Amino acid sequence: MRPVIARFPRYTASLVEEALTDTPVVFIMGARQVGKTTLIRELIDDAWQYITSDRGGLGGRLGLNRITAGKYLALLEQLFLVERLPAWHASEYRRLVKTPKMHAVDTGMMCALQGITRHRLLRNPVELGSLLESFVYNELRKQALWVDDALTFHHYRDKDQVEVDLVIEEAAGDCYGIAVKAAASLRSHDFTGLKRFRRVAGDRFRMGVLLYDGDHTTSFGDRLFAVPIGALWS
Numbered sequence: 001m002r003p004v005i006a007r008f009p010r011y012t013a014s015l016v017e018e019a020l021t022d023t024p025v026v027f028i029m030g031a032r033q034v035g036k037t038t039l040i041r042e043l044i045d046d047a048w049q050y051i052t053s054d055r056g057g058l059g060g061r062l063g064l065n066r067i068t069a070g071k072y073l074a075l076l077e078q079l080f081l082v083e084r085l086p087a088w089h090a091s092e093y094r095r096l097v098k099t100p101k102m103h104a105v106d107t108g109m110m111c112a113l114q115g116i117t118r119h120r121l122l123r124n125p126v127e128l129g130s131l132l133e134s135f136v137y138n139e140l141r142k143q144a145l146w147v148d149d150a151l152t153f154h155h156y157r158d159k160d161q162v163e164v165d166l167v168i169e170e171a172a173g174d175c176y177g178i179a180v181k182a183a184a185s186l187r188s189h190d191f192t193g194l195k196r197f198r199r200v201a202g203d204r205f206r207m208g209v210l211l212y213d214g215d216h217t218t219s220f221g222d223r224l225f226a227v228p229i230g231a232l233w234s
Contacts, residue, residue: 073102080105085137088154088167088175093200097157103134110134129182132229133165136180136211139232140166156197164193164208175201177208184214186226194224 076082085101104110110131111117121128137153144151150171156164166178177197181190194208208224211232218226 081109083137083141085153085155085166088156088169090200095159096200097159099157101155103137105138107131107135107138125182129180132182133180136178136229136232137166140168140178143232144168156193156200158196158200160196162193162196164197167197173204174206175204176206177201179208179210180229181210181212183212186210186212186214186218186220188220191220191224195221198223 073082073084077084081104082102083105085103087096087098087100089096089098116127116131121131141153144153152169154167154169156167156177164177165180168176168178175197177194179190179194190210190212191208194210198205198208206223210220210224210226211229212226214226214228216226217228217231220226
């Protein structure tokens with residue numbers, strides 16, 4: 001594992017060098033030891049949280065102002081290290097949170113930067129769930145390229161803190177909710193977010209899928225299904 005981890009800092013450096021071939025100057029602002037390197041670690045650690053670049057968000061934790069933190073986030077996006085996932089919204093429903101989520105594009109690099117190993121993931125199911133969410137997002141984004149119709153990706157979260165990890169929307173407005181759970185057993189409560197989204201989306205809702213670490217596809221009510229994560233490749 002150690003040799004693989006050791007390669008990632010060099011890979012990251014090569015991405016910066018590649019950016020410099022297209023851009024004469026890349027200017028990163030910030031006083032000494034304010035967290036220019038830590039920014040990536042902090043961002044990836046919060047890759048599945050609802051972060052902003054204002055004083056109370058990621059920038060505030062690193063002692064950066066909103067503008068500087070925003071420039072750092074934009075640079076990471078330009079280097080294809082992270083992707084911004086916008087919030088799904090409906091004009092007729094005003095209780096939705098509009099803050100985007102950030103996903104790491106390369107979950108292998110994320111593990112390396114955080115020192116995440118197989119044994120650590122087995123000891124910490126919450127960390128595994130967060131990592132798995134980004135992994136599934138990246139897989140679905142790649143597979144969406146095979147579809148003729150344009151698909152847009154979002155996440156859903158309302159002011160009651162009810163959320164759906166991914167919302168895939170067709171050009172005509174039809175929506176599919178995707179939840180991810182790193183467990184082999186399921187409860188009805190695991191479908192709370194998908195049920196809420198089904199109600200809010202109304203006629204636009206087509207299906208809700210909970211991807212889990214199990215072996216069987218099971219119906220959980222009206223247009224709601226539990227599907228093994230392995231179905232992504234079958």
